[in-house]
Amino acid sequence: MKLTLSWLKEHLDTSATLAEIVETLTRIGLEVEHVHDPAAQLKDFTIARIVEAAQHPNADRLRVCKVDTGAGDLVQVVCGAPNARAGLRTVFSAPGTYIPGKKITLGKGVIRGVESLGMMCSFEELDLSGESDGIIELPEDAPVGAVYAQWADLDDPVIEINLTPNRADAAGVHGVARDLAAAGLGVLKDKEILPVEGKFPRPVGVTLDFAENDRHLAPFFALRFVRGVKNGPSPEWLQKRLREIGLRPINALVDITNYLTFDRARPLHVFDAKKVKGNLVVRRAKNGETLLALDGKTHELDETMVVIADDNGVESIAGVMGGEVSGCNDDTTDVLIESALWDPQNIAHTGRKLGIVTDARYRFERGVDPAFALPGAELATQLVLDLCGGEASTLVIAGAEPRARRTVDYPWSETQRLAGVDVSQADATAILERLGFTVEKTGEDSAKITAPSWRPDIEGKADIVEEIVRILGVDNIPSTPLPRTEGIAAPVLTLMQKRARNARRALATQGLVEAVTWSFISKEQAEAFGGGAPGLALANPIASDLSDMRPSLLPGLVAAANRNAARGLGDQELFEVGQIFVDPSEKGQRLAAAGIRRGLSGAGRHWSAPAQRAGAFDARADVMALLGALGVATGGLQVVPGGPAWFHPGRSATLQFGPKAIVGYFGELHPRALKALDVEGPIAAFEIILDMLPAPKARPTKVKPKLELSDLQPLSRDFAFLVDRAALAGDLVKAVAGADKALITDVSVFDVYEGVGVPEGKKSVGVAVTLQPREKTLTDTEIEAVAQKIVAEAEKKTGAILR
Incomplete structure (x- = not known):
């Protein structure tokens, strides 16, 4: 919202300085974002005459000018403007002057x-709007030596206010003045x-054509016909205000x-009456209808x-x-002036869908003053009669102006309770009444406070407290x-x-970088990740590709990684902790933690081994580190092959503490899911639902065992077992680990082989077993005894046979 100081003083009788006004506006909640004072910027530019x-x-295109600046001696200036001539009065800048249009400081040359020894200036060099083929041409009576900005009436500061969405009343100069007066x-x-x-009966009527449940879309419409107007340039004072x-x-x-x-924060519209055929009808658009609008674009409409x-x-x-067809131009002689009320949510939805941003939409979608619709038409x-002449018809009114205003039962002690400041009833009443509120006393410590028509954001007691405190x-x-x-x-x-908090720390420790993505995604992406239900679609999305609440954190992370890759960052390792919506x-x-790895796992350059693409086991390592950091006991955790549809069926797994206690997934994303996100893979990912993890016991029955570091050297033995092709390697690992829990400290799979030398329907699984002696070095006989127990346990539990 922009306004000038002189414009503000048309609505506010004040002797306050610009600094006092700016400070007060910010103090009462109308934050001043910028003040542009052209007088300060142009203070060194004076009026001069070319002698x-x-x-x-x-040089053929240059002239050597002798210039009278009003300071005494003539000044020599070399000028390349085609209109530089003797007798011309123009704007002069001496050496040392900052030229705002060129962003340079002028020097001798x-x-x-x-x-x-100076320069004669154009409008462009002064950063002003104006048309000129060269330097500025001033009239003969322009006083030589005077400051140009003061003479040209360019010393009116422009104040720019950063409005919050609830303050639609301050989107007009009158509303800003009201707050300053309060x-x-x-x-x-x-x-x-x-x-x-x-002066005559209305020749054009208007109808609000809506079903009963749609009347809120256009509750009030006022229309007036004015004939015999003479359109053309507006007076200089009005043009100056707008410029x-x-x-x-x-x-x-x-x-x-x-x-x-x-x-007045009152958007209106003026039709050329001769271009309107018949009466006006306000209705829902029909699917497929189009309009060539004033922006020169043809917009397709819907219902x-x-x-x-x-x-x-x-x-x-x-x-x-x-x-555009019914717009006004210089040939317009008869006009229709429209002043209406529209549903804010519908206006916001329409403007966003069509991609149209206008000053009218800005105000209507925030809520204009319903009580000013009729006075606005008047x-x-x-103004049309004063500036364009003509005569007006009677006013046509359709619908009714909403009269309901919100009333709050307010205990005066609420100010002290919520804000911690003691304000007397008399002072609080005076503040509210200056803001347009109606205060009716109902008891010693209570009142009924009615909000003015221009404050639709006032809903409860806390809003009343805010109004009192911001003015105080x-x-x-x-x-x-x-x-x-x-x-x-x-x-x-x-x-x-x-x-x-712990999840963020744990995942950052794993080398992942935290990302914060939108809670909304497109419907297509939501459906690709198990969402897209009608109940999760936004009624008024901020963009067409942010239409649904996210069912997973993964689409946002993948999109973020893709944007980073497009900017030259190849390896992507991101995580997020946030809400998902089922x-x-x-x-x-629900609260979830998710991460992705895209590209090379580990270090970017590794001379001892070839780099490997990030895969399912990288995601599994991240998951296990996360669960360990959260203190989740993984003894009963089941890792079941396969995951939801957006994971690769052969390269993913489900984490659960039972069939009905699924806590998350990990693996590589399915190519179909990557296609829906328009991203190239492979991408390893995981997602854990933090709400689904079992809560820690108040008094844990198990504690971490004390750290025991043996002085003896551990040793490793490799075993290759033949098992059924469908057998799970995890079951084999569990069986081997249980053969001797005192000596066996680690079991890992190092090889899975199918082919020559392995029977049909079988596979060979190689496992490495680490033995840690506790009291003495193991003999060959003792090692062989442990090996026999491992083979026997593997055969008993999984049917595995030693190769």
């Missing part, structure tokens, strides 16, 4: 052998808007609507959008943008230290908070 302009001796910085000039007398806030003046009729949009139509078809997209009509000043809230407690504070983190219920929201 003599002679041809440069060494020698141009083609001739000294130049803060004690002046008196609000709240002039009464008088109705315009209709100063960055808008381009078009013509008087369009400029009036733009002016009221920023002056979720509201339009204003006539016998020719759609003439305007309600609350967003008008049509004010617009009066946050600086006036006393600083109260937290009480010092004795002893050690009791734990305050929940189990899930602890798990989330169904719309409260229990359907």
Whole structure:
């Protein structure tokens, strides 16, 4: 939201300085993002007169000028502008002046052998809008030596406010002035808007064509016909207002609507009445209808959008943008002025779907003042009559202006309870009434407070507290230290908070980099990862590819890795801890930890061994490290081959503590899932549902065994077993490990072979067994005895036969 200081003072009677206004705006919640003061930027530019302009001796397109700057002696300036001539009054800058349009500081120069002691400037070099074939040309009465910015009335500062979405009332200069007046910085000039007398009956009617349950889409519509107008350039004061806030003046009729949009936060639209056929109908659009809009683009509409139509078809997209065909130009003589109310959510949905961003949409989707719709039509009509002439018809009104205002039962003690500041009832009442609230006393410590029509964001007691405190000043809230407690504070983190924190640390320790991705993904991606249910689709998505709540963290991580790869980062190792959404219920929201590895595992360069692509076992190592860091006992953890549809069936596994206690998955992502994400693989991934992990016991029955480091050298023996092709290597490892739990400290698979020398339907599994002597070095006989126990246990438990 932009406004100028002079514009603000049209609504606020104040003697406050610019600095005081800026400080107060930020203090009361209207944060000032930027102040542009052209007077400060142009303070060194003065008005000068060219006394003599002679041809440069060494250049055909340059002139050597003698310039009167009003400081005494003439100054020599070399100028290349085609309009530099004797007698011309223009803008001069001396050496040492900063040129904002070129972002340089001017110095003394020698141009083609001739000294130049300054520069005569164009609008572009002063960073001003204006058309010129060369340097600025000023009238004959421009005073030589005067500061150009002051003479040209360019000393009006522009204030830019960063509005929060709830403050639609401050999207107009009048609303900003109201807040400043409430803060004690002046008196609000709240002039009464008088109705315009209709000189003749309305020739055009309007109908709101909606079903009963759709009437909220357009509850009120006011229309007025004005004939005999003379359109053309708007007066200089209006053009100046618009240019100063960055808008381009078009013509008087369009400029009036733009002016009221920023002056009163009241968007309107003006139709060329001669281009409208029949009466207006406000309705839902029909699928397939199109409109050539004022942005020059043809937009395809659907039934979720509201339009204003006539016998020719759609003439305007309600609350967003008008049509080009019925727009006003210099030939317009009869106009229809429209002032309406629209449903904020529908306007936001329409604008986002069509990709149209306008000042009208910005205000309607936040909620305009419903009580100002009718006065806005009257004010617009009066401005059209004042600036363009003509005579107005009677006003056409369809629907009804919503009258309901939210009332809050407010105990005055709530201010002290929520904000910690003691405000008297009289002071709080005065603040609220200056803001437009109605306060009705109902008891010694209570009142009924009714919000004004322009504050749809006021919903409860906390909002009332906020209004009182922001005007009173946050600086006036006393600083109260937290009480010092004795002893050690009791734990305050929940189990899930602890798990989330520990999971982040554990995964970072594994070499993964944390990412934070959107909680929304496209419907196609959601369906590829087990989601896409209608209950998880967003009613008003911020973008078409962010339409559904994510059922998994993996799509966001893969997309992030792909974006990084597109920027030259080849190896991708990312993790995220966040919420996923299984169904719309409260229990359907779960906390998950996921990670991916894409590219080469381990170090990028390794001279002793060839680099290997990240695979399922890399993901498994990450999972086991995570579970260990979370203190989850893995003794009962089952690793079942295969996972959900988005994992490769032969290169993935499911982690569970029983058939109904699935806690996560790991493996390589399926090519179909990668195709849905438009990413090349392979990608190793895992995802653990932290909510599903068993909670630690209050008094664990098992504790970690004490660390025992033997002085004796461990030894390793390899075994190759023949097992059925369908047998699980994990079962074999478990059987071998149980042969002698005192001596066997590690069992790992180092080889799986099928082929020549192995019977049909069988496979050879090689395992390495590590034995750790405890009290003495093992003899060959003792080692052989352990080996026999391993072979016997493997055959007993899995049917394995030693090769």
